Amino acid sequence: MPHKEITRDEVAKNNTEDSLWFVIDSKVYDVTDFVDAHPGGESVLRQVAGTDATEAFYNLHRQEVLQKYDNLRIGTIAGETSKVIPHKAGDLSVVPYGEPTWLTPQFKSPYYNESHRRLQKAMRVFVDEEVYPVAQECEREGNTIPQELIDKMSKKGILHMRLGPGKHMHGVDLMDGAVKGEDFDYFHDLIVGQEMTRANARGFQDGNMAGMTISLTAVLQFANDEEWKNKIAKEVFSGEKKICLAITEAFAGSDVAGIRTTAEKTADGKHYIVNGTKKWITNGVFCDYFVTGVKTEKGLSVLLIKRQEGLETSAIKTSYSPAAGTAYVTFDNVKVPVENLLGKENKGLQVILSNFNHERWMMAGAVIRMSRLVTEECMKWSNQRIVFGKKLIEQPVIRQKLAKMIAHCEANQAWIENITYQMTLMPYAQQATHLAGPIGLLKMFSTRSAHEIADEAVQVFGGRALTRTGMGATIEMFHRTYKFDAILGGAEEILGDLGVRQAMKNMPKSML
Numbered sequence: 001m002p003h004k005e006i007t008r009d010e011v012a013k014n015n016t017e018d019s020l021w022f023v024i025d026s027k028v029y030d031v032t033d034f035v036d037a038h039p040g041g042e043s044v045l046r047q048v049a050g051t052d053a054t055e056a057f058y059n060l061h062r063q064e065v066l067q068k069y070d071n072l073r074i075g076t077i078a079g080e081t082s083k084v085i086p087h088k089a090g091d092l093s094v095v096p097y098g099e100p101t102w103l104t105p106q107f108k109s110p111y112y113n114e115s116h117r118r119l120q121k122a123m124r125v126f127v128d129e130e131v132y133p134v135a136q137e138c139e140r141e142g143n144t145i146p147q148e149l150i151d152k153m154s155k156k157g158i159l160h161m162r163l164g165p166g167k168h169m170h171g172v173d174l175m176d177g178a179v180k181g182e183d184f185d186y187f188h189d190l191i192v193g194q195e196m197t198r199a200n201a202r203g204f205q206d207g208n209m210a211g212m213t214i215s216l217t218a219v220l221q222f223a224n225d226e227e228w229k230n231k232i233a234k235e236v237f238s239g240e241k242k243i244c245l246a247i248t249e250a251f252a253g254s255d256v257a258g259i260r261t262t263a264e265k266t267a268d269g270k271h272y273i274v275n276g277t278k279k280w281i282t283n284g285v286f287c288d289y290f291v292t293g294v295k296t297e298k299g300l301s302v303l304l305i306k307r308q309e310g311l312e313t314s315a316i317k318t319s320y321s322p323a324a325g326t327a328y329v330t331f332d333n334v335k336v337p338v339e340n341l342l343g344k345e346n347k348g349l350q351v352i353l354s355n356f357n358h359e360r361w362m363m364a365g366a367v368i369r370m371s372r373l374v375t376e377e378c379m380k381w382s383n384q385r386i387v388f389g390k391k392l393i394e395q396p397v398i399r400q401k402l403a404k405m406i407a408h409c410e411a412n413q414a415w416i417e418n419i420t421y422q423m424t425l426m427p428y429a430q431q432a433t434h435l436a437g438p439i440g441l442l443k444m445f446s447t448r449s450a451h452e453i454a455d456e457a458v459q460v461f462g463g464r465a466l467t468r469t470g471m472g473a474t475i476e477m478f479h480r481t482y483k484f485d486a487i488l489g490g491a492e493e494i495l496g497d498l499g500v501r502q503a504m505k506n507m508p509k510s511m512l
């Protein structure tokens, strides 16, 4: 039926109570039975009955609406072809600046090779087909990630990849052979993070194993028993068990040393007894293991604590979706075997700090990608929306806003690629010495950019940026949630300060 050819005269005749047709982009829609269900109301559809409603439609809707309601399409106008480009899974954006330069055909990049391109393609298809629909539903309904998606990601090696390069990748099949585990580098890592962000659901983005990416690393690097480490890693990488990082407390956020949860050794020296609370614990609601910062006799220590009697979690309501599984965690005389100590007793700060750089770099990558998605939305909207009788893009003030947004996106992507390149050449310990500062500054700047971009995007979209559904949904979410990137993993001010302090360590002692 949809392939039927229909003339414009025929469409024009169907403008009655009993038969309501119109044309959008050379395709004919019969909305007779849809009028009652149309979220925008019945009268607006009757006004365009029998006519070409392309302009009216695109002034108010996203292209995806037509894909969703494709069952209303009854044919095409004889002799005409569609001008709208429908999105297919895996497609690159055709909007200028909608992709970073390395994914733009007319530009070259020194950083990416064929395996990066293969991985990008495979990830784009996977995110479009598998992650996006689940992410959107979880974000909307406030549900945490379904096991089915975790299992699919585990099979594709995505859980392994989220931890970055390392021994845990050796021999692992990644996206059906897109890249060998042994060859996986920080550019592959950047690609995975940036592609996953495109699911465009900020609460879900953290709910999608963010806890694992910042806590399992501590087990892999600091477990004191190889066999025990391998058992935990296997459980988590298979998706059977979930793990998160429990450091922050009501008493201490960026000020890690200020935590008050205690771990006292039992008289026989075989256990720690843990008491205290943790706040803002991403994924805590559904996790089996908690990599927990505790106060021991002479300093900070880190313990892997299993969910058990005495350990309770409750959901915290935040400004993003409960899909993140953000928890308040209480420990009441929780008994933990001493074998669960990560690193050395009282030397926990090193364990906690060791993963900060990767976490911050990863967060910067994500917010930079999300900023681009928002900029792309603004480019599309400005080109589509008619106000005061002309396209929004024809207003110089709008072009100024877009120029600013694009400049922020391009500057940040170029900076993160430069830092990523340095990371590929430095062992982890050297990264801490030379890159903790630049990564701190990058994260600070990328969230300052997000602040500017969110602000401008709301002005471009107007009222639609204030509603959670419809054309402005992406902007509404970004404006409501970009602060998670500005606070989590170290607040902007702390990171800026870290960057300058680290720079001053290399300042020559003599006056210059």
Ligand code: HEM
Pocket: 022, 029, 031, 038, 039, 040, 041, 044, 045, 048, 053, 056, 057, 060, 061, 062, 065, 066, 069, 072, 464, 469, 470, 471
């Ligand atoms: C097959 C054709 C159509 C479908 C499937 C459709 C579907 C929808 C949907 C799902 C929404 C909710 C908002 C969103 O998700 O974007 C909506 C809103 C709306 N629609 Fe339609 N629509 C169609 C055609 C039209 C046409 C031709 C007009 C004529 C002007 C129209 C006017 C509106 C209005 C005024 C709103 C409210 C927009 C807002 O609040 O910003 N629709 N429509």
